Amino acid sequence: MEENKMSDKKSKDLITTGPPSGGLFSPQQENLIKPLTTEDMTQDYLRCIQCGYCRDVCRVFNVTFRETDYAGGRNRILKSLNKKEIPFDPETIQDVVYRCMLCGNCAEVCPVGIDTVHVFRNFRVRAVNGGAMPEKLKKVRDSVVEFANPFMEEGTKRHDWCKGNACDEGYVAWERGVGLYRKIKSGELKPDEVSPNLVAYFIGCTSAFRNNELSSATCRVLDAMGADFIVIPEEKCCGSVLFRTGVDDVATELMKYNIDLIRKAGIKEVIFSCAGCFSTFSNEYQEYTHHNLGFKLSHVTQFIPRFAKEHGLYFKYKLRSKEDPLKITYHDPCHLARYCDVYEEPRDLISMIEGISLSEMQYNKKMSHCCGAGGGVRALYGDEATSIADSRLDETVECWDEINEDRLLEAVETKAESLVSACVFCKNNLSNAASQFKPDLPVQDILQILENCDVKRKDEK
Amino acid sequence: MSQKKITEFEKYTNELKEIVSPSHVTTDPYEIEAATGDLSILPKYHYKFKEEHIATHIVRPNNTDQFSAVMKLCKDYMLPVTVRAAGTSCYSASTPTKGGVVIDVRRMNKVLEIDSEKMTVKCQAGISWLKLIQALRAKGLAPKCYPTSYKSSCLSGFVVTSGAAGIGQIKFGSIYDALNAVTLVKPDGSVSRIQKNSGGEITLADITGSFGIFGGISEVELNVTTLKTSMELVGYGFHTMEQASEFYRLLKSNSIDKPFYLSLSDKKFEGFSHVTIPSRPFFVYAVFYDDPEVTAKALAFSKESADKLGGLEIDKWYLEEKWRDVADVELNLGRLCNNPIFQEYWISDEKLEAFYEEYAPKVKDDKYRNAMYIMGGSNGKSRIKLFGLSDIEKSLEFFGIKANLHKMAQWSYKNGEGIYSCGVVNTFYYHLFNQEKVQHMQKLNNSVDPDDRVNSYRIIKTKMRLWRIKLLFIVAQTLFRWA
Ligand SMILES: Cc1cc2nc3c(=O)[nH]c(=O)nc-3n(C[C@H](O)[C@H](O)[C@H](O)COP(=O)(O)OP(=O)(O)OC[C@H]3O[C@@H](n4cnc5c(N)ncnc54)[C@H](O)[C@@H]3O)c2cc1C
Numbered sequence: 001m002e003e004n005k006m007s008d009k010k011s012k013d014l015i016t017t018g019p020p021s022g023g024l025f026s027p028q029q030e031n032l033i034k035p036l037t038t039e040d041m042t043q044d045y046l047r048c049i050q051c052g053y054c055r056d057v058c059r060v061f062n063v064t065f066r067e068t069d070y071a072g073g074r075n076r077i078l079k080s081l082n083k084k085e086i087p088f089d090p091e092t093i094q095d096v097v098y099r100c101m102l103c104g105n106c107a108e109v110c111p112v113g114i115d116t117v118h119v120f121r122n123f124r125v126r127a128v129n130g131g132a133m134p135e136k137l138k139k140v141r142d143s144v145v146e147f148a149n150p151f152m153e154e155g156t157k158r159h160d161w162c163k164g165n166a167c168d169e170g171y172v173a174w175e176r177g178v179g180l181y182r183k184i185k186s187g188e189l190k191p192d193e194v195s196p197n198l199v200a201y202f203i204g205c206t207s208a209f210r211n212n213e214l215s216s217a218t219c220r221v222l223d224a225m226g227a228d229f230i231v232i233p234e235e236k237c238c239g240s241v242l243f244r245t246g247v248d249d250v251a252t253e254l255m256k257y258n259i260d261l262i263r264k265a266g267i268k269e270v271i272f273s274c275a276g277c278f279s280t281f282s283n284e285y286q287e288y289t290h291h292n293l294g295f296k297l298s299h300v301t302q303f304i305p306r307f308a309k310e311h312g313l314y315f316k317y318k319l320r321s322k323e324d325p326l327k328i329t330y331h332d333p334c335h336l337a338r339y340c341d342v343y344e345e346p347r348d349l350i351s352m353i354e355g356i357s358l359s360e361m362q363y364n365k366k367m368s369h370c371c372g373a374g375g376g377v378r379a380l381y382g383d384e385a386t387s388i389a390d391s392r393l394d395e396t397v398e399c400w401d402e403i404n405e406d407r408l409l410e411a412v413e414t415k416a417e418s419l420v421s422a423c424v425f426c427k428n429n430l431s432n433a434a435s436q437f438k439p440d441l442p443v444q445d446i447l448q449i450l451e452n453c454d455v456k457r458k459d460e461k
Numbered sequence: 462m463s464q465k466k467i468t469e470f471e472k473y474t475n476e477l478k479e480i481v482s483p484s485h486v487t488t489d490p491y492e493i494e495a496a497t498g499d500l501s502i503l504p505k506y507h508y509k510f511k512e513e514h515i516a517t518h519i520v521r522p523n524n525t526d527q528f529s530a531v532m533k534l535c536k537d538y539m540l541p542v543t544v545r546a547a548g549t550s551c552y553s554a555s556t557p558t559k560g561g562v563v564i565d566v567r568r569m570n571k572v573l574e575i576d577s578e579k580m581t582v583k584c585q586a587g588i589s590w591l592k593l594i595q596a597l598r599a600k601g602l603a604p605k606c607y608p609t610s611y612k613s614s615c616l617s618g619f620v621v622t623s624g625a626a627g628i629g630q631i632k633f634g635s636i637y638d639a640l641n642a643v644t645l646v647k648p649d650g651s652v653s654r655i656q657k658n659s660g661g662e663i664t665l666a667d668i669t670g671s672f673g674i675f676g677g678i679s680e681v682e683l684n685v686t687t688l689k690t691s692m693e694l695v696g697y698g699f700h701t702m703e704q705a706s707e708f709y710r711l712l713k714s715n716s717i718d719k720p721f722y723l724s725l726s727d728k729k730f731e732g733f734s735h736v737t738i739p740s741r742p743f744f745v746y747a748v749f750y751d752d753p754e755v756t757a758k759a760l761a762f763s764k765e766s767a768d769k770l771g772g773l774e775i776d777k778w779y780l781e782e783k784w785r786d787v788a789d790v791e792l793n794l795g796r797l798c799n800n801p802i803f804q805e806y807w808i809s810d811e812k813l814e815a816f817y818e819e820y821a822p823k824v825k826d827d828k829y830r831n832a833m834y835i836m837g838g839s840n841g842k843s844r845i846k847l848f849g850l851s852d853i854e855k856s857l858e859f860f861g862i863k864a865n866l867h868k869m870a871q872w873s874y875k876n877g878e879g880i881y882s883c884g885v886v887n888t889f890y891y892h893l894f895n896q897e898k899v900q901h902m903q904k905l906n907n908s909v910d911p912d913d914r915v916n917s918y919r920i921i922k923t924k925m926r927l928w929r930i931k932l933l934f935i936v937a938q939t940l941f942r943w944a
């Protein structure tokens with residue numbers, strides 16, 4: 001009998017009881033032909049057909065309604081610049097270049113498969129080279145060049161967050177780090193003799209200088225779990241903020257420094273609480289080394305559940321019980337989710353916490369809405385960033401308890417008691433909006449939940 | 462610009478800002494560049510010599526009052542106006558043709574009232590279909606019909622274009638059938654509500670397909686339907702266009718349950734975007750959406766009919782993916798080229814084979830990558846979309862394809878059929894072949910917009926001359942063949 005030459009694969013996430021709910025899902029990429037793309041993807045904008053499918057998902061457009069603020073409009077400008085139909089004016093073009101969170105939601109829905117983040121990042125590099133750099137970003141660049149952090153803080157103060165009893169677990173880990181580097185330097189220990197179980201915690205500038213609660217929480221949780229970890233004593237800014245704003249040359253220098261620093265200590269795995277640093281290592285650093293970094297990268301939301309499983313651990317949230325759990329909803333940070341494909345592990349981790357229950361926001365995982373902070377938008381367009389964050393907070397009112405194929409019809413709506421994320425920038429921007437508009441909705445990092453947990457052995461249950 | 466003109470420009474810019482707020486009036490050249498184009502690329506070049514495709518202002522009103530005040534101000538200063546929604550209707554429909562002000566309606570995106578009892582919804586004109594679908598869904602309701610571009614297009618864009626093919630039209634009728642009323646902001650700024658059978662000078666039938674020449678729509682009231690409980694997807698492959706068309710017509714006209722969505726595509730259409738595709742040259746796809754007992758019967762009928770015609774059943778996963786990605790299918794062709802060129806024809810169902818017979822020899826030698834996609838429409842018609850995958854940089858191929866598409870347009874009109882959408886680019890076809898409609902619309906337009914300021918060069922006025930087009934295409938095709 002004649003047969004269709006088709007595979008027996010199954011499709012996922014289908015809504016088959018109603019009109020299509022495009023916008024909630026990205027297209028079925030698996031069976032789509034790979035797009036014709038230029039080698040470095042930076043010319044992909046030429047294929048943009050101005051369909052506007054990426055408009056609805058663009059949170060910036062939804063606030064400003066400006067055609068230059070969504071991917072298709074920006075691509076149109078790129079095309080016209082390319083054909084020299086419009087001039088490049090370093091002053092007036094800045095909004096076109098920078099009013100974008102580089103969140104990647106547009107790439108997710110683009111039917112012709114344009115990697116918009118790549119395209120727009122390259123646009124920033126061109127813009128910077130053409131003299132179109134906002135003053136605020138120049139200050140950030142200058143700070144990173146001078147101090148190796150974007151906050152104009154003395155590099156020697158990078159680990160003050162754990163000193164003077166501020167975080168004993170962090171301080172001890174920092175001392176272990178100092179000890180490791182001393183031994184390597186003196187030849188007492190060879191890099192290949194370093195234990196494969198030892199993990200190095202890369203703090204990142206924001207947790208080091210501004211959000212100490214996250215570096216402290218990370219160290220306390222790792223310590224409570226019994227992980228063998230150090231703090232990297234001489235880490236410098238990962239360069240994320242510069243890569244995001246188009247100053248690649250300075251960022252590349254920092255990248256080389258950090259790679260060398262980690263490699264020479266024989267570290268086999270680096271863990272991150274900052275989604276931005278993690279994403280920069282996972283993308284720019286990996287690309288630079290042709291995926292041959294020489295050490296493994298894990299975000300804490302990957303490392304902690306893996307470690308817990310391997311060691312038979314679980315977490316008990318001290319402030320609520322199994323019977324009366326805290327209903328949280330999880331906000332996928334762009335840097336962790338769309339940039340690094342980390343969707344399930346944070347949810348796995350949440351499921352390991354007794355006393356916490358997870359409900360999903362309507363827009364989650366690949367279609368999660370950005371918090372509004374990314375790509376420099378928080379720094380350059382504060383009001384827009386806050387409006388975007390506020391609209392994300394609105395989504396916590398209608399969460400879904402169960403997700404299945406026909407979830408929109410069958411799921412039960414609930415209101416989340418807390419919004420949890422795994423990125424310091426999301427936390428800051430969403431908390432800022434919550435403090436103004438939704439003071440009753442706590443915004444937390446997953447580490448702050450874990451910090452309030454007892455670590456238990458499963459056999460103790 | 463003279464000093465006097467500059468002063469006047471500043472004056473009305475400020476007045477516009479007073480009406481809609483400064484952040485929603487722009488003269489920024491980048492924003493104007495982005496907000497004056499659409500999917501088609503030719504008009505940009507066509508009007509380039511006069512730079513009339515570029516607006517001077519983009520204005521985003523928030524409600525009917527602001528819309529009306531902006532329109533009035535434009536009349537006072539004699540500024541040309543182009544009303545724009547999502548800009549997806551192609552053929553430069555939402556691109557300025559005389560410069561002036563673009564009124565962007567997308568800030569007007571609110572649902573004003575859903576009446577679940579009467580099953581009606583009243584909303585602002587710039588609401589996106591996606592938002593409307595989701596708002597209705599929350600009340601157990603759904604629009605009766607909408608375009609497959611629903612991921613970005615807006616309600617008003619569909620109301621003033623024909624809205625006769627897409628999702629829902631075969632089952633529930635066209636957008637005209639679903640319309641209850643619109644609020645029209647006329648070119649002089651006056652506002653009137655036009656209802657079905659309200660008996661004014663301009664009727665709802667005139668509004669649908671008017672391409673905005675009578676003014677801007679600020680609000681729309683629609684009849685809606687309920688969410689159904691069962692959906693069945695049907696897909697069969699066929700060896701010939703005759704078998705496929707026959708099956709397509711059987712599904713379309715069956716008395717059990719009309720398809721919610723129906724398409725017929727050639728293998729190239731599927732193959733240019735998908736890795737694994739149905740093996741036969743023609744593929745008919747249908748979605749039935751109703752109560753379980755009705756869709757079950759429709760499914761059985763489809764199977765029986767397909768068996769009789771020797772159809773080969775397509776894997777379910779392919780059908781499911783197709784439904785989920787139904788908005789994307791046409792656009793997926795853009796994965797393989799910079800400029801997918803296309804033309805849409807509006808053809809009676811019984812002439813599908815005749816159309817194909819005319820078309821097939823023109824692409825037989827595959828001089829360019831081509832594809833065909835037919836979508837079911839209302840009133841015994843279908844929208845046939847022909848594609849050529851090209852690049853504007855390859856001008857010989859580009860215009861060679863255009864010439865082919867033009868020939869099919871001529872064939873369509875000669876055979877009592879036509880093209881689906883007018884826009885700016887296709888207006889000359891109307892002038893050649895739709896004289897009656899043009900005269901009727903011209904008469905109405907004379908009374909509401911005697912200066913021809915609003916959405917000019919749609920339907921009633923054209924810049925293109927057939928002899929020029931013919932000459933261009935003859936040269937293009939000769940050169941293309943030769944090359
Ligand atoms: C992938 C794809 C699929 C499509 N599928 C379909 C389909 O299934 N069926 C179909 O019929 N079409 C389809 N289209 C064409 C197009 O999407 C529809 O016509 C759509 O309804 C246009 O809506 P819009 O918001 O983009 O309007 P626009 O393109 O912005 O405007 C269309 C016309 O309406 C005028 N206009 C818009 N708003 C107003 C207003 N408020 N007052 C007065 N005039 C106004 C504009 O000036 C313009 O002339 C498709 C297009 C694409 C790209």
Ligand code: SF4
Nearest residue numbers: 048051052054072110
């Ligand atoms: S979805 Fe892709 S093709 Fe469509 S406008 Fe956006 S970037 Fe362009």
Ligand code: SF4
Nearest residue numbers: 058100101103104106
């Ligand atoms: S990356 Fe995000 S913010 Fe930027 S255009 Fe795309 S969706 Fe909008």
